[in-house]
Each structure stands twice: as C-alpha cells, then as structure tokens.
Amino acid sequence: MSQVNMIAVLLLLMVAVLPAIAESQCKVSEFRVQRNFDIARFQGRWFIHKKFTQSPLLQDSFTNREHIYTKGAGEDLAALSFGRCHDGSCQFEHGKLKQPSPTGSNAAKLGYQPSSPSDPVLKYWVIDTDYESYALIYGCNQIKQSTGKCMKAYSWILERTRQSSLSQEIRRRINRKINGLCLKPNDFEVVSQTGERCRQCDPSTWTVQPNFDLDRYLGLWHEMVFKPRVVFPRELAFNDYLNVYTILPNGTIAVRIVRSDPALDDKCFITDDRQTWERTDEPGKFIFFDSPDRTVFTGDDYFVIETDYTGISFVLGCVKEPDTPDGECVRIRGSVWSRKPYFTSTEFIRLKVLFDQYCLDEQEYYITTHNKICPREPNGKEQVEVCVLYDKPDVCLRGL
Known part of the structure; x- marks a missing residue:
C-alpha cells in the first residue's frame, strides 16, 4: 500500500472514530465536579451573570437574578431564587438544595427541590468554585440512554458580586470547564444585573x-x-x-x-x-x-x-x-x-x-x-x- 493510500485510510478511520470519542467524552456520568466540596462555604448570596439552558422548565427572561443559600441544622441548604420579570415585577421562589452524599467525590452533586414536594428534583452540580468569587453550576434534565449524553442541559455562571469582576485567568478556567461539559462558552447568555435589585423591603x-x-x-x-x-x-x-x-x-x-x-x-x-x-x-x-x-x-x-x-x-x-x-x-x-x-x-x-x-x-x-x-x-x-x-x-x- 502506497503512503498516500495509508494516509487516506488513516483519515477515514479518524473520521469514523472521532464521533465515538466525542460521544464518550460527553457522558454526563463522567463529568467532574468540585473536589472536597464544602457546602457551608457555598452558602450565601450569588448573582447569576450568565446562563445556558436547553430545558423548557428553566427558560426565563429574568434580569437581576439572584440565589440565596442558607444552611440550617442539617446538610441541606435553604434556597431563595428571585429576579425581575419583563413587566418590572419581582418573582420569588423558595426551594432547597439537597446533598445526597455529604462526603466523598459526589459531595458537589446537589439536587434542587422546589417548594412543592410534588415537583421533580433538578440536578444541581457544582462543577467548579472558589467559594469567594465564582461558581459554575451544571444540570441535566434528560439523558440519552444509548450514549449517556445530555439532551437538555442547563448551566449558570454565578458570582459573589453584582458587578462582574472576575480575572481573565478565572474566566479562562471557567471556559475550559464549560468545554469539558460539552457546551460552548459563546452559547451562554448574559443576565443583566443593572437597575434596582429585587429585595423584599415592602411587607x-x-x-x-x-x-x-x-x-x-x-x-x-x-x-x-x-x-x-x-x-x-x-x-x-x-x-x-x-x-x-x-x-x-x-x-x-x-x-x-x-x-x-x-x-x-x-x-x-x-x-x-x-x-x-x-x-x-x-x-x-x-x-x-x-x-x-x-x-x-x-x-x-x-x-x-x-x-x-x-x-x-x-x-x-x-x-x-x-x-x-x-x-x-x-x-x-x-x-x-x-x-x-x-x-x-x-x-x-x-x-x-x-x-x-x-x-x-x-x-x-x-x-x-x-x-x-x-x-x-x-x-x-x-x-x-x-x-x-x-x-x-x-x-x-x-x-x-
């Protein structure tokens, strides 16, 4: 076989194999989450600065979106999510972040339970965080059984401050993590944090x-x-x-x-x-x-x-x-x-x-x-x- 023919065969093999490799790399079960996750350090106020969603359940047009997580006596976090609707009104939603595995490699694989116990628990995985400035959150509503790949993913980039102040080094790190989730950083939408915050000042x-x-x-x-x-x-x-x-x-x-x-x-x-x-x-x-x-x-x-x-x-x-x-x-x-x-x-x-x-x-x-x-x-x-x-x-x- 000539050298040209050998190269052609190798290229054909690569074309056939690369999709399979990509499929295997996109298995949700193989995504890595934050190591040594400390749920107590994760509590407090977070501002959503960017979001991505393929899930109709999580589609919204809110601005000034915030999450507040507070830890009680147990392992779970009480969750309050709120934002400003397009008509200027504020919407508040209570829930709970549940931690099925408080220790070990799966400690950062949380579940979000809405206030109604009949609503499904959503995956809420803390992929990466330094606790003090940023957190990358990922979840999946539907996984393709044959490949293990997510069909309806959602993700948020959270920051501790209302005005984004992440360094270029942290931004590059977050983008690498997003790529590792088989998502594209450019597909994330900016969530506006301008204007009046949604606080519950009025009784x-x-x-x-x-x-x-x-x-x-x-x-x-x-x-x-x-x-x-x-x-x-x-x-x-x-x-x-x-x-x-x-x-x-x-x-x-x-x-x-x-x-x-x-x-x-x-x-x-x-x-x-x-x-x-x-x-x-x-x-x-x-x-x-x-x-x-x-x-x-x-x-x-x-x-x-x-x-x-x-x-x-x-x-x-x-x-x-x-x-x-x-x-x-x-x-x-x-x-x-x-x-x-x-x-x-x-x-x-x-x-x-x-x-x-x-x-x-x-x-x-x-x-x-x-x-x-x-x-x-x-x-x-x-x-x-x-x-x-x-x-x-x-x-x-x-x-x-």
Missing part, C-alpha cells in the same frame, strides 16, 4: 417558610435580637428572654414568656400563656395579640419568614394601630430566635443575608443577653413572680 413582598410545620415549631425559643414595637431605652430591655409555644384546646397558640428584669435586680418573671397567636389561612402567618381578650393593642402580623426548626427562626411583623385603616402597616417589628442561647458562625452568616434581603437596619435591633436560666414553671427553685399582664404595666409591657 407585601414578604414570603414565609415554605411548608411551615407548626408541630415542629412548638416548644422553647430563646430571643436573641429584636426590633421593638415601640422604641425604649436599651438598658431597660429584658434579659434571658424566651418563649414557650403550646397549642390550647381551641387551637390558639399560647405563649409563655420567661425573662429577667435588669431594672429589678434581674429578678425572673413568667407571663403565663397570656400572649396568643391566631392562625391565618397561610401556614407560617399568624396574628399576634398581647392579651387573650384582645383588649391591649390590635393584632399585629407575626410571620415566620424562615426557620429550620432546630436552629434559628427569623420573624417579621407589621405593627397595627386602632386608628389606622385595616391592614395598614404602621411600622415593622422583628425578632430572631434560637433553640439555644447563642448563634453559630453559620447562623450568623445566614442572618446577615436575611437582614440585607429584607432591608433591615441592624442598628435598630436590640440584643437580648442570656446570662442566667430562669425557671420555666412558677414553682421553680428560684423565687419567680408570675406576672399577671396589665396589672403591672411597668414590668409586663416593657419591650412589647
């Missing part, structure tokens, strides 16, 4: 904990910080403040309050089941009354914005006044609760994100100190006075 945009479970929420919570209904000197704020929630036979949620009073030598007091919550049609939204007969204050909103039930609870409410139109929010009150009398570093990061998302000024919040344990029953070992609400307004109403 009408507040969303509560998805699938709120009252039974899991009952029990003891320590107040950690709070924004009072009426401003008063911080040095008069109660210490060691905690609430115990129980359900009365009529279905109302009763609140037992335990605290110590710095104005009275840190003496402990119990307000026994005087405050109440009334349920609304939406789980997680309650009407808060400071007296069982509703004679003191009108009912304020009490919304459990976010909770993991075993760690912390982030609560907001609207103050209502008798002389204002029905439903009008006069001012915002808020509080953060913990199952223990302290925050973990992970919880602290989570709260920073929430304060920003809901446009809250940390300086307006009072800190509740926890230095002692007050008995939770009137017959406790320490001398405890049961505070009968409104008989001693100087003691009972302070800080409400």
Whole structure:
C-alpha cells in the first residue's frame, strides 16, 4: 500500500472514530465536579451573570437574578431564587438544595427541590468554585440512554458580586470547564444585573417558610435580637428572654414568656400563656395579640419568614394601630430566635443575608443577653413572680 493510500485510510478511520470519542467524552456520568466540596462555604448570596439552558422548565427572561443559600441544622441548604420579570415585577421562589452524599467525590452533586414536594428534583452540580468569587453550576434534565449524553442541559455562571469582576485567568478556567461539559462558552447568555435589585423591603413582598410545620415549631425559643414595637431605652430591655409555644384546646397558640428584669435586680418573671397567636389561612402567618381578650393593642402580623426548626427562626411583623385603616402597616417589628442561647458562625452568616434581603437596619435591633436560666414553671427553685399582664404595666409591657 502506497503512503498516500495509508494516509487516506488513516483519515477515514479518524473520521469514523472521532464521533465515538466525542460521544464518550460527553457522558454526563463522567463529568467532574468540585473536589472536597464544602457546602457551608457555598452558602450565601450569588448573582447569576450568565446562563445556558436547553430545558423548557428553566427558560426565563429574568434580569437581576439572584440565589440565596442558607444552611440550617442539617446538610441541606435553604434556597431563595428571585429576579425581575419583563413587566418590572419581582418573582420569588423558595426551594432547597439537597446533598445526597455529604462526603466523598459526589459531595458537589446537589439536587434542587422546589417548594412543592410534588415537583421533580433538578440536578444541581457544582462543577467548579472558589467559594469567594465564582461558581459554575451544571444540570441535566434528560439523558440519552444509548450514549449517556445530555439532551437538555442547563448551566449558570454565578458570582459573589453584582458587578462582574472576575480575572481573565478565572474566566479562562471557567471556559475550559464549560468545554469539558460539552457546551460552548459563546452559547451562554448574559443576565443583566443593572437597575434596582429585587429585595423584599415592602411587607407585601414578604414570603414565609415554605411548608411551615407548626408541630415542629412548638416548644422553647430563646430571643436573641429584636426590633421593638415601640422604641425604649436599651438598658431597660429584658434579659434571658424566651418563649414557650403550646397549642390550647381551641387551637390558639399560647405563649409563655420567661425573662429577667435588669431594672429589678434581674429578678425572673413568667407571663403565663397570656400572649396568643391566631392562625391565618397561610401556614407560617399568624396574628399576634398581647392579651387573650384582645383588649391591649390590635393584632399585629407575626410571620415566620424562615426557620429550620432546630436552629434559628427569623420573624417579621407589621405593627397595627386602632386608628389606622385595616391592614395598614404602621411600622415593622422583628425578632430572631434560637433553640439555644447563642448563634453559630453559620447562623450568623445566614442572618446577615436575611437582614440585607429584607432591608433591615441592624442598628435598630436590640440584643437580648442570656446570662442566667430562669425557671420555666412558677414553682421553680428560684423565687419567680408570675406576672399577671396589665396589672403591672411597668414590668409586663416593657419591650412589647
């Protein structure tokens, strides 16, 4: 065989073999994800700067797209996704990033579970990230069984900052990773991050904990910080403040309050089941009354914005006044609760994100100190006075 013929044969073989090689390289099962993935470091706020999708489920025209991931007591991350629609309105969606394999080589292969448990879990693989500036996310809705190749892929380039600031070196690295996913960097669309961000400053945009479970929420919570209904000197704020929630036979949620009073030598007091919550049609939204007969204050909103039930609870409410139109929010009150009398570093990061998302000024919040344990029953070992609400307004109403 002549040299020319041999070259021709080799070229024919290459033409036949290269597609097979390309097919094998595009097997989703062989795509590499972030090594030694740390889900706690991944939490926080991410801005979507570029996107690619072949999936009709994920087609959208949102601008100012953001994801907020916060870690609770378990391995999963609570997820809040939102962006601005073409008509200028903002859309918010709650979900959860589930981690089937917390350790090992598949730790970065997450799954996104929408707020409705009946919706399918979407693949959410962290292909590459440095946690501090960028992350490349990949998923696939449909895999061709005969080849293992993805037929409906989607991918996002996330950044920690709203204005893209990645170095050329990082951009080249991301492009190499995209090529390794059998995608093309030029096929990614830019997601605009100009204009006003979608934050939930207005109470009408507040969303509560998805699938709120009252039974899991009952029990003891320590107040950690709070924004009072009426401003008063911080040095008069109660210490060691905690609430115990129980359900009365009529279905109302009763609140037992335990605290110590710095104005009275840190003496402990119990307000026994005087405050109440009334349920609304939406789980997680309650009407808060400071007296069982509703004679003191009108009912304020009490919304459990976010909770993991075993760690912390982030609560907001609207103050209502008798002389204002029905439903009008006069001012915002808020509080953060913990199952223990302290925050973990992970919880602290989570709260920073929430304060920003809901446009809250940390300086307006009072800190509740926890230095002692007050008995939770009137017959406790320490001398405890049961505070009968409104008989001693100087003691009972302070800080409400």
